[in-house]
Amino acid sequence: MKTIIFQLNSKVINTLVIFGIMKFLNSVFAFYINSSIHVALAVLALLAISVLEFDLKIPNELWAFVFLGTLTSYNFVKYAAIAGLHHRSLAQSLKAIQIFSGLCLVLLFFMAVKLSINTLLVTGAFGLATFLYAVPFVRHKNLRNLSGIKIFIVAFVWAGVTVIVPMIASETPISGDILLTFFQRILIVVALILPFEIRDVPYDSLNLKTVPQQVGIKSTKLIGQGVLLLCLVFEFFKNDSDVAYIISLLTFCVVLGWLLVISKTQQTRYFSSFWIEGLPILWLFVFLFFEKL
Numbered sequence: 001m002k003t004i005i006f007q008l009n010s011k012v013i014n015t016l017v018i019f020g021i022m023k024f025l026n027s028v029f030a031f032y033i034n035s036s037i038h039v040a041l042a043v044l045a046l047l048a049i050s051v052l053e054f055d056l057k058i059p060n061e062l063w064a065f066v067f068l069g070t071l072t073s074y075n076f077v078k079y080a081a082i083a084g085l086h087h088r089s090l091a092q093s094l095k096a097i098q099i100f101s102g103l104c105l106v107l108l109f110f111m112a113v114k115l116s117i118n119t120l121l122v123t124g125a126f127g128l129a130t131f132l133y134a135v136p137f138v139r140h141k142n143l144r145n146l147s148g149i150k151i152f153i154v155a156f157v158w159a160g161v162t163v164i165v166p167m168i169a170s171e172t173p174i175s176g177d178i179l180l181t182f183f184q185r186i187l188i189v190v191a192l193i194l195p196f197e198i199r200d201v202p203y204d205s206l207n208l209k210t211v212p213q214q215v216g217i218k219s220t221k222l223i224g225q226g227v228l229l230l231c232l233v234f235e236f237f238k239n240d241s242d243v244a245y246i247i248s249l250l251t252f253c254v255v256l257g258w259l260l261v262i263s264k265t266q267q268t269r270y271f272s273s274f275w276i277e278g279l280p281i282l283w284l285f286v287f288l289f290f291e292k293l
Contacts, residue, residue: 027093033273035097036074042277043070045284046162046185052287053181053245056170061114066161068108069123073130075101119169126160129153150208151193152186159185177238184249187231191256194224195263195276202265217265224260228253248287252279 032038044067051058075097112120163182167174197210198217204210212220232253235246256279263271 031093031096033270034093035100036071036078038274039074039277040067040070042280043067043158043162045280046158047166048284049245049248049280049287050163050166050181050185052291053242054167054172054178056166056172058166058169059115061111062119062166062169065108065111065115065123066165068104068111069127070161072101072105072108073127077130116169119165122168123161123165126157126165129157151190151197151211154193155186155189158189159183177240180234180238184231184234187227187234188252188256191224191227191231191260192276192279194220195260195267196272198263198265199267199272221260221263225257228257242291244287244290244293247290248283251286252283255279255282 044063047063047066050056079094079097079101115123159182163178163185164174166172167178172178194211197204197212198220200210201212201217204213206213211223215223232250235241235249256276259276259279
């Protein structure tokens with residue numbers, strides 16, 4: 001009898017331990033997504049792709065600067081309004097994100113002083129666009145609330161930070177190939193954002209005039225496929241193309257195109273915020289794989 005009771009107790013304890021571990025891992029993963037670490041790594045992956053494509057030599061501090069800048073700016077955009085309205089009643093997880101973002105902001109300043117003035121000026125221009133994206137400046141409206149341009153502001157900033165900024169930091173002249181990559185990156189980010197806009201159709205204000213609101217979900221998916229196709233066409237106009245880059249770009253566009261096709265308003269919790277947002281990381285791994293062959 002004692003043996004049976006002991007075995008039952010052991011099973012209960014093991015179940016509780018496993019449950020506790022799973023709950024802890026879920027909390028860590030939620031913090032990873034909600035604190036913008038995932039999106040910051042995605043932007044860092046796009047920066048790495050630019051460095052590999054053009055064989056750039058950039059300061060080590062720029063890697064940390066871009067990562068920390070993306071993380072703090074995204075958290076500012078996402079949580080500034082919430083924190084202002086509910087500062088005293090913030091959920092514990094949001095307080096942790098605030099503290100984490102504050103520490104990252106301090107580190108960001110330390111990285112900034114080690115970069116060149118030109119790099120900081122160009123980065124500052126894109127940073128200003130991010131600031132105006134979140135902070136009202138005209139009739140209580142910010143760039144995010146201006147009809148129809150939200151998606152292009154985000155794409156412009158991502159492309160600038162991951163293509164133009166490393167060129168300035170490495171003192172590389174802006175060539176035609178670099179401009180083509182810049183426009184490719186804008187198109188790529190636009191395509192990446194579309195699944196988010198499809199997801200947010202039931203929640204977005206009609207004043208935003210997002211792509212799905214204006215043309216419908218089916219047409220939005222077709223536009224996304226057209227954008228990705230145009231991105232691939234741009235590659236054939238470059239003077240110098242790397243085979244590994246072309247293969248990785250094609251792989252990325254095919255995967256994103258498929259995920260765009262299956263996107264819907266009722267998505268699983270992390271469909272967009274993890275799988276879609278993490279595609280640049282996959283792109284980087286594919287690029288590195290074929291680069292070493």
